[in-house]
Amino acid sequence: MLARLKHFFIPSEANNFRAKIIHHQSLSYFSVLFLAFQLVLSTILLVKPAVLGFASQISPERVVELTNSERAKVGAPALKLNSFLNEAAQRKAGDMFAFNYWAHNSPSGRDPWTFFKEVGYRYLFAGENLARDFSSPEAVVSAWMASPTHRENLLNPKYQEIGISVVDGTLGGTETTLVVQLFGTPVSPVPVAQKPEIVTPEIAEVKEIPVQMEVEKSAPPLLAQATGREKTLTNPFLLTKNLGTSLLGIIVGVVILDGAIVFRRKTLRLSGRSLAHTMFLMGVILIIILSTQGAIL
Amino acid sequence: MRENIVHYLVLLVILDLAVATFFLFSFNKTYQAAVVVSMGILYVAWGIIHHWLSEDFHPKVVLEYVLISLLANLVILSLLFRA
Numbered sequence: 001m002l003a004r005l006k007h008f009f010i011p012s013e014a015n016n017f018r019a020k021i022i023h024h025q026s027l028s029y030f031s032v033l034f035l036a037f038q039l040v041l042s043t044i045l046l047v048k049p050a051v052l053g054f055a056s057q058i059s060p061e062r063v064v065e066l067t068n069s070e071r072a073k074v075g076a077p078a079l080k081l082n083s084f085l086n087e088a089a090q091r092k093a094g095d096m097f098a099f100n101y102w103a104h105n106s107p108s109g110r111d112p113w114t115f116f117k118e119v120g121y122r123y124l125f126a127g128e129n130l131a132r133d134f135s136s137p138e139a140v141v142s143a144w145m146a147s148p149t150h151r152e153n154l155l156n157p158k159y160q161e162i163g164i165s166v167v168d169g170t171l172g173g174t175e176t177t178l179v180v181q182l183f184g185t186p187v188s189p190v191p192v193a194q195k196p197e198i199v200t201p202e203i204a205e206v207k208e209i210p211v212q213m214e215v216e217k218s219a220p221p222l223l224a225q226a227t228g229r230e231k232t233l234t235n236p237f238l239l240t241k242n243l244g245t246s247l248l249g250i251i252v253g254v255v256i257l258d259g260a261i262v263f264r265r266k267t268l269r270l271s272g273r274s275l276a277h278t279m280f281l282m283g284v285i286l287i288i289i290l291s292t293q294g295a296i297l
Numbered sequence: 298m299r300e301n302i303v304h305y306l307v308l309l310v311i312l313d314l315a316v317a318t319f320f321l322f323s324f325n326k327t328y329q330a331a332v333v334v335s336m337g338i339l340y341v342a343w344g345i346i347h348h349w350l351s352e353d354f355h356p357k358v359v360l361e362y363v364l365i366s367l368l369a370n371l372v373i374l375s376l377l378f379r380a
Contacts, residue, residue: 024357027364031371038375147324237379244372251368270353272344272361276308280340283312284369287319287333291376296324 011258017269019258022251022277030247037243041236045173058179060086060164062137067154067162067181070145076157082184085163088115089180092128096178097169102297104128116184127153127183132176133237134294140179143296150296159183174236237293244288252281304347311339326377333373337366 006012008020020026061081068078092115095106105111112128129150134140144150163182170176259274261267315336322328344362348354 024360024364027361027368031364031368034368034371034375041379143324150324237376240372240375240379244376248369248372251365270355270358272358272365273347275305276340276344276347277365279305279308279312280365281369283316283336284373286316287373288376290320291373293379295326 009254009257011261011267017262017267018271019254021254022258027251030251034243034247038240041239045236058134058137058140058166058177060166063140063164063166063179063181064162066137066141070141071155071157074155076155077160079159079162079183082121082161082163084119084121085116085161085182085184086165087119087163088121089163089165089182090167091115091118092180092182093165093167093169093178097167097171100171102130102132102171102295104130104297112182116182121184122187123184124187125156125158125183125185127156127159129153129181129183130297131179131181132171132295132297134177134179135292139292139294140296143294144181147296153183154181156183158185160185235293241288241291245285248281248285248288252278252285255281300350304343304350308340308343308347311343312336315339330374330377333370333377337370340366 007015011017011019015023064079064081071078092112095110095115096102099106099108101107113126116123116126129144131140131143134143141154144154161184163180163184165178165180167178167180168175169178171178255274255277259278262269262274315332319329319332319336322332341359341362345354345359348358
């Protein structure tokens with residue numbers, strides 16, 4: 001058993017003076033096995049979507065708070081939460097889940113502004129940010145702030161009101177948390193006392209009133225309202241991250257050990273440079289460790 | 298020896314730039330994927346040039362760089378795809 005382990009980790013005559021784990025054949029096997037693991041994950045997502053996925057508890061109020069905090073830093077006025085925009089955001093999230101898409105425009109051609117009109121929100125300016133699969137409101141707002149176009153939307157001083165929706169659901173076979181953030185500036189003071197669901201004469205008017213729109217083209221993933229479901233999902237992202245880190249961690253460990261032994265024994269062999277492999281793999285591991293889940297649109 | 302130090306400094310700069318650029322484009326997964334693929338290609342290119350200049354170039358050595366680069370790309374691209 002010990003001899004077998006040495007064969008894999010320690011360079012010797014038996015393994016041609018190179019740890020078996022970093023032989024060409026072994027590296028090829030690792031790639032094939034990793035690819036197979038990804039295929040199995042994807043198959044599970046298709047066959048049993050409820051087993052794997054991602055869901056989080058993101059408070060819409062916190063997203064608004066963080067958004068206003070970022071706006072305050074650049075002197076932009078704070079946004080007021082508007083129930084019509086909340087309802088529009090909720091409808092947009094529902095539409096994305098119902099028609100299984102992740103985009104600003106639905107496959108049938110419904111753009112973000114359709115939802116503004118549906119709830120009777122007449123706007124002078126409007127914008128949309130989308131996000132999905134983030135673990136916290138801070139991570140969502142940070143991601144938007146890192147993207148020039150989303151940042152511009154988030155800090156736009158022309159906007160006066162905001163609506164947020166955070167919804168859990170299944171998108172593309174994966175359990176997902178979507179966040180929809182809508183911005184708007186009403187044509188005139190919005191009748192907030194009315195329930196968004198109620199179709200009012202104002203709604204009918206909206207379709208006929210020419211409105212000036214300022215549009216952010218990409219919508220961020222929706223953050224779902226907490227649904228109270230059990231969060232017992234196994235996250236494919238974390239599975240991939242942990243497996244990748246472990247695999248490359250073992251390889252870099254063996255490369256260092258192998259390089260140190262060969263250097264000490266002054267073994268002459270034709271192979272790549274252990275120091276170069278170590279530097280490269282450490283860079284890759286750093287990227288993997290610092291990578292976070294979540295996408296914006 | 299001094300030549301080797303220069304080679305490794307060049308590699309260090311390539312890797313540093315790649316990692317920094319990867320996180321700079323955190324809002325765009327396509328850009329991030331392009332950075333990762335470029336990092337892998339540059340690593341293989343570095344290996345070829347380094348071994349050529351060190352006069353121990355051999356296709357088997359190049360294959361080693363390609364396999365390590367391929368595995369690294371597989372892991373990061375899978376992660377990007379899953380995120």
